[in-house]
Amino acid sequence: MGNSGSNSLGIPRGKGPNQVGCTDLMVEHTVKGSFLRLYYPCVESPDAEMPFWIPSKEYFTGLADFMKINRSLSERIFTYLYGSFKIPAAIDAPFKPNGKYPLIIFSHGLGAFRTLYSAICSEIASQGFVVAAVEHRDESASATFYFQEKSVTEEENQQGTYKTTVAAESNLEKVWMYYRPVEPGEREFPLRNKQVKQRADECIKALDILTEINSGISVTNVLQSRFDWTTIENSLDMCRTAIMGHSFGGATVIESLCKEFRFKCGIALDSWMFPLDDEIFPRVKQPILFINSERFQWAGNIIRMRKLDSSTIPRKMITIRGTVHQSFPDFTFLTSHWIGKILKLKGELDPQVALDLSNKASLAFLQRHLSLEKDFSQWDPLLDGHDDHLIPGTNINILQSSI
Numbered sequence: 001m002g003n004s005g006s007n008s009l010g011i012p013r014g015k016g017p018n019q020v021g022c023t024d025l026m027v028e029h030t031v032k033g034s035f036l037r038l039y040y041p042c043v044e045s046p047d048a049e050m051p052f053w054i055p056s057k058e059y060f061t062g063l064a065d066f067m068k069i070n071r072s073l074s075e076r077i078f079t080y081l082y083g084s085f086k087i088p089a090a091i092d093a094p095f096k097p098n099g100k101y102p103l104i105i106f107s108h109g110l111g112a113f114r115t116l117y118s119a120i121c122s123e124i125a126s127q128g129f130v131v132a133a134v135e136h137r138d139e140s141a142s143a144t145f146y147f148q149e150k151s152v153t154e155e156e157n158q159q160g161t162y163k164t165t166v167a168a169e170s171n172l173e174k175v176w177m178y179y180r181p182v183e184p185g186e187r188e189f190p191l192r193n194k195q196v197k198q199r200a201d202e203c204i205k206a207l208d209i210l211t212e213i214n215s216g217i218s219v220t221n222v223l224q225s226r227f228d229w230t231t232i233e234n235s236l237d238m239c240r241t242a243i244m245g246h247s248f249g250g251a252t253v254i255e256s257l258c259k260e261f262r263f264k265c266g267i268a269l270d271s272w273m274f275p276l277d278d279e280i281f282p283r284v285k286q287p288i289l290f291i292n293s294e295r296f297q298w299a300g301n302i303i304r305m306r307k308l309d310s311s312t313i314p315r316k317m318i319t320i321r322g323t324v325h326q327s328f329p330d331f332t333f334l335t336s337h338w339i340g341k342i343l344k345l346k347g348e349l350d351p352q353v354a355l356d357l358s359n360k361a362s363l364a365f366l367q368r369h370l371s372l373e374k375d376f377s378q379w380d381p382l383l384d385g386h387d388d389h390l391i392p393g394t395n396i397n398i399l400q401s402s403i
């Protein structure tokens with residue numbers, strides 16, 4: 001792929017001591033089921049293949065819808081620009097049993113989907129976590145898919161005679177769900193509020209399914225995958241679970257913390273607070289870390305984050321100088337400098353430096369609030385904004401500016 005000057009483009013590997021594997025899980029084939037990509041510490045597998053960053057072309061189709069650009073033209077452009085990038089993880093590699101790993105549920109942003117934050121997810125996994133990046137079916141993802149039974153009549157037509165299906169899965173057909181824009185004249189809040197509630201339910205459902213797998217209950221993975229899910233039995237520390245998300249996924253973090261006390265803390269990356277009801281803020285009891293970009297925030301959004309300020313519950317906010325909203329998803333690593341700047345996919349700050357700061361602050365916060373015995377506390381100063389590229393709190397002055 002095209003090089004941006006010295007270093008070629010690509011999603012950086014995790015820096016931690018563990019090699020990272022990844023595998024997809026869909027439990028219950030319907031739209032109400034759970035769909036996630038698991039990033040996990042894996043057995044060293046040097047010759048394992050890495051999955052494509054964009055799993056199917058339908059995701060480019062959905063991205064075009066989201067970006068309001070022509071489907072066929074952009075499918076070709078996206079395929080040319082991004083079609084061959086891989087995720088830095090070994091597909092279906094054997095899980096590395098090593099005591100109990102803490103679990104992170106990750107929620108993607110508006111118009112994104114489960115694979116677009118693999119730099120963050122694989123870094124966290126490489127540091128000794130299991131990370132489940134859910135794919136939401138609330139029509140906020142650019143695209144997602146599920147299955148439904150083929151109608152019997154269709155089957156009869158095809159085979160002439162009615163075939164009793166032995167394996168239920170054999171008569172399933174894949175159905176694609178694309179991004180649903182706000183219709184002209186439609187009020188955005190009711191839609192986004194309904195979606196954030198569904199998103200939280202989907203994160204909790206993923207937690208439930210992983211809890212079942214951890215306790216030895218066997219679940220059927222609708223997707224054909226070689227990964228042996230029984231190998232993670234008793235390897236998740238279900239007392240050390242947290243939730244992370246970007247933008248709309250940040251609002252999903254707040255909603256999920258409010259609904260589910262099993263999430264011990266939350267990390268909201270450039271959170272978009274608009275979809276949340278005002279009345280939930282006093283009901284969130286867990287620690288929260290807000291990591292903001294310099295350019296995405298505005299007074300109204302910061303004011304809503306500040307409603308979560310507390311003298312008793314640990315609440316932290318830092319802003320990374322020279323970053324933009326897209327400094328968190330993987331695109332920031334995959335677009336050359338100038339295109340990235342023009343499309344606002346890159347800020348002034350080197351994407352690797354920006355993500356290192358975000359990940360290290362996240363790890364320090366997780367160590368503190370999941371009481372981990374790691375050395376992540378070395379990055380505690382970042383939580384107070386002690387770094388040349390960090391601002392403690394926010395750069396948005398909410399006193400003078402109008403709300």
Ligand SMILES: CCN(CC)CCN(C[C@]12C[C@](c3ccc(C(F)(F)F)cc3)(C1)C2)C(=O)Cn1c(SCc2ccc(F)cc2)nc(=O)c2c1C=CC2
Nearest residue numbers: 066067068109110111112116246247248249272329331343
């Ligand atoms: C005109 C469209 N209009 C839709 C409502 C606004 C579109 N928009 C700004 C964009 C996403 C952008 C983007 C992507 C990808 C390329 C590419 F060329 F690299 F593919 C370029 C340009 C277009 C920057 C945002 O929505 C920002 N945003 C996001 S962006 C999450 C995302 C989505 C797709 C990705 F591929 C990567 C990341 N997640 C949120 O939760 C929220 C917001 C705003 C409020 C809440």
